[in-house]
Amino acid sequence: MSSPPLFLVLVSGEHEKIQMAGMMASVAAVSERPVQVFVSMNAIYAFRKDADPDTRYQGGEFSKLMKEKNAPDAVTLFEQGKMLGEMKIHPCSMAMDITGWSEADLVEDLFDEPLGLTKFLADAETGQLVVL
């Protein structure tokens, strides 16, 4: 029996939340659970192309510790999930409109096409949705 797909909505730019999302996405993807990620609001800034890994996230106490102890970078976790499992990651079209960004402004070789919330929610009816 195949597991219902996991749908993640990333809203916050907080390092701790994006890190957890990256962990969930990569673990689910390699555990043969399809994953779809929708990135919007402040979370989109963490995925800006050429952003410095040290400053790309807004973080608190735990973020400092993760950097100190060299926990894997969250964006790298999404890349691994995509490479090793069935994962799609879409920038929110509204976030792209508001920032004025194009796909060239996002981390290379990670993103699928921009998606509207309506389509993402319709797809998510078949699985479990988590918002971070």
Place this chain on the structure above:
Amino acid sequence: MSQRKTIDARGAFCPGPLMELIAALKLVEIGDEIEVLSTDKEQDGQWSIVVRKAK
């Protein structure tokens, strides 16, 4: 001839050891084995498991 490969993921944070295992599994032949070493507080500081690629 099946082979065994060892991945030393000691010291890696979640989900490092799992990612390294899955990445390695993609590259080996069916029947090959992979041993993963991971840091563990309970058993002499390390834990290991051997998996065989079945399909």
